Amino acid sequence: MRVIKIDKKDWESGVEKLSGDYSLYGPVKQGAFHNFAPLEKGQMPDLDYVNTRLSPKSVVYPQCETMFEYTLDENQPDHHVNKEIPKDYSPRAILGIRPCDVKAIDLVNINFDNPQYQDPWWVQRRAALTTVALACNNPCSTCFCTTAGTGPFDDSSADVLLADMGDYYLAKVMTEKGEALVGKAGFDQDGSAEAGAIDDAAKAAEAKITSKIETGKLGDKVTTELYDADFWEDIAFACINCGTCTYLCPTCWCFDIQDEVQGSDGCRMRNWDTCMSALFTLHGTGHNPRPNKTARVRQRFMHKLKYYVDKYENGIACVGCGRCVQQCPVNIDIRRVCDLMNRFEPGKECA
Amino acid sequence: MQNPYLPIPVRIDKATIETEDRNLKTFKFVYVNPEDEAKFQYKAGQFGELSVTGKGEIPIGIASSPTEKGYVMFTVNKVGLVSSALHNMKEGDIMGIRGPLGNWYPWERMEGKNIVIIGGGFAFTTLRSSIVMLLDPENRKKFGDIHVVYGARSPGMLLYRDELAEWEARDDINMHITVDGTDDPDWKYNVGFVPAITEEKAPKGDDDTFAIVCGPPIMIKFTQPVLDKLGYKHDHIIMSLENRMKCGIGMCGRCNIGKEFVCKDGPVFTLEELNSIPKEY
Structure with missing residues (x-):
């Protein structure tokens, strides 16, 4: 340097x-x-x-x-x-x-x-x-x-x-x-x-920078207990699954693959996708493992703050840019969600 | 740079209707460029992405066995855009396959052990791959007793009926074929749901016996208590999952259950592994 x-x-x-x-x-x-x-x-x-x-x-x-x-x-x-x-x-x-x-x-x-x-x-x-x-x-x-x-x-x-x-x-x-x-x-x-x-x-x-999150205890939480925490309904209550958070997020990487054809010429495209969409996980049979908005909101935060943490041991999949906080139309705030997750103790729940 | 999204071109060599409702077809593909076969070396339990230009891709379990050379086989249920297009294609048509993808049933760990294969409905495809692989003389001697419990709604809904009859006649594999119900007076096999037949026919669980379970959620739900009762430990119960997929290589982000991608870390998990992640499948 x-x-x-x-x-x-x-x-x-x-x-x-x-x-x-x-x-x-x-x-x-x-x-x-x-x-x-x-x-x-x-x-x-x-x-x-x-x-x-x-x-x-x-x-x-x-x-x-x-x-x-x-x-x-x-x-x-x-x-x-x-x-x-x-x-x-x-x-x-x-x-x-x-x-x-x-x-x-x-x-x-x-x-x-x-x-x-x-x-x-x-x-x-x-x-x-x-x-x-x-x-x-x-x-x-x-x-x-x-x-x-x-x-x-x-x-x-x-x-x-x-x-x-x-x-x-x-x-x-x-x-x-x-x-x-x-x-x-x-x-x-x-x-x-x-x-x-x-x-x-x-x-x-x-x-x-006075806005801070605590992440130190996320890695030690039991995934299934955090998944079953009682605060997810509350967090997701106002969500309209618009996907704004995922499109403007610098660490959201999910994509879809689609074929497009005009006449006899075709191409295979990939496009940004969003876990907020019901179609994202819909099976051919009609079964959907994330059937409602609460499941989808939980997926987004669990991915950034728990699954990524556990899978890569590289910290959280969030850099604190604040875009989702600013632009969420219903004011869902990842800092509050992170706080709830980090403080979570099974059996001692309060949202 | 190797492109993991690029399908290998294959030709439909044969398309066979499997079931009386005509909703399941088995496709035998041969490689357009024979040297591509070397790139598609798989193990029983893996899957591939079937690519139909103009429509898209679908993840489907490989139904042929690694011991069957010169072609690769998939049995496809007609449910959506790509599978319907595939059902309408004819022998000689060109399409693509990508893979092999995902992990496989833990054959290395199961060597020398007894294996109980429990399947239901059209989830029998990678189980067919497994049985054909196990019955190959080179492989058969590496494993202990083999039991197969396989059920469908009716005799006409069973996959691979000719092969089932062949396996029935052998003495190195114990077949327990069953149907939910039938009015066929000549039906000579079992009648009853898979969990009940499993309870009746499957050996007791012990350190030397593994169960491989693949079927619809309702079958899995009622088979698990039976296996518990028979004494199978959860790390001896092997399951294969499916979720909606696009990339098949752990990048597009949709098939995860907890931190595991079904496409890359699975589709095969032990029940013990599944107990520690959310049930999003």
Whole structure:
């Protein structure tokens, strides 16, 4: 790791130099909210934002993507055979991603890249990605990252971490990918003398995060007892199974596979899916192992806060970005659910 | 990079109607590219995703045995979009298979032991794979006594009827075929539900005896108390589950029960394992 200094007056020209070597993504204002989007040539990421409406997971994991193509025309030699299609794995960089969102990509990676199976599209897109994270000087009231395994200045997953110091950025270059990017941007002013200022800013930012969760006892709970806890009806009571939480969550990875045909040309697609949908688990017989909204709400929280914890021993599958807390139309709050789960003692229940 | 979602192209070599309601068909597939057979080396109890272009994929247990070479066989119940399309396909048509997927019945652990196979209805497919594998002379000598309790609603709803008759005639396997009821005066096997026949015919449970149970939920529900009564320990009761699936490789997120994915960590679990996870199946 080394620290460099980037004067803000040099930022734009550096970003412009990158656009030849990378497809660039960054936060841009769309209506009333920010979202991550591809940056046009000359377009700058709008770094004056707190958090984006949607997480940036679509850069590595698009909401819809074609898996294979085929023809149903029996006069064609390869009819009815799925064929791989060329995909773009050229270098890409996300500028101004928040540290929690970079951390989320690492959490999800466990699902898509494991010793037994590798999802080829996820793995190759992630390999092509360089992340330039922007540390949070002013987290929002719904952020609880410091107790969700990350933090406003977390540099453990990013390739480069930028800290906004007013007229300039201090950048921690964490990886070889990060070195390659700052090299191409021409950022090379030594900032090591000011490295301590990053730590000071981190401490100040962390102190502003007053929203906290306790997760230490989740691993010790007996799964079946937690599953049968009496608070699930209460938690799910207002839920309308809209799925908003799953679509904007940076760590939700579930997908559906569907075939689409036009004329004799077809393709197999994968699309983000949501465990809030009844169809998600519906058997062909009509039997549904998660037959009601309470079962589905319980699945989402048990997955993030218990099943993932037990399966991977890698902490919770939540980075504390607060998006679901902000945008749930009925105010279901994962911090409260986590608290109930962590405090749960069978026989001594109170919601 | 190996793509685990890409189906292997196969040709429908033979499609056979199995049951009198014509809802179950057995498909024998041969590999379009013969070298693909080496990629599809499976064990009894595993499943595959059957891929019909334009419709989608369905997870189906492998009904052929690893000892049957040159083809792979699946018995499919007609219930939804893909299975209905498959039922309408004809011999010679091209489709795809993906796998083998999931784990298998714990043959390594069961070596030298007695095995009781308990099946009901059309969940008999991976059990057929198991029986054919066990009866192969090379394998038969590795296991103790073999009992099979298999039931269906009526004689015409039993799968693989010719093979059942062959197995009945053998002395190295104890067949207990049953139907819920029949008015066929020539029916020479049992009449009664699977749990009752199990109680009557299955050997007592001990350290050297395993039960493999695969059937509809109602059969499982009433068979389990019988096995408890017969003295089977829960780590000696082997079950195969099914849940809605898409990817079959533990990534799409829908088939989990607790922290286990039915597709990748299962579909085979011991009852002891199932006791520690929610009953979401």
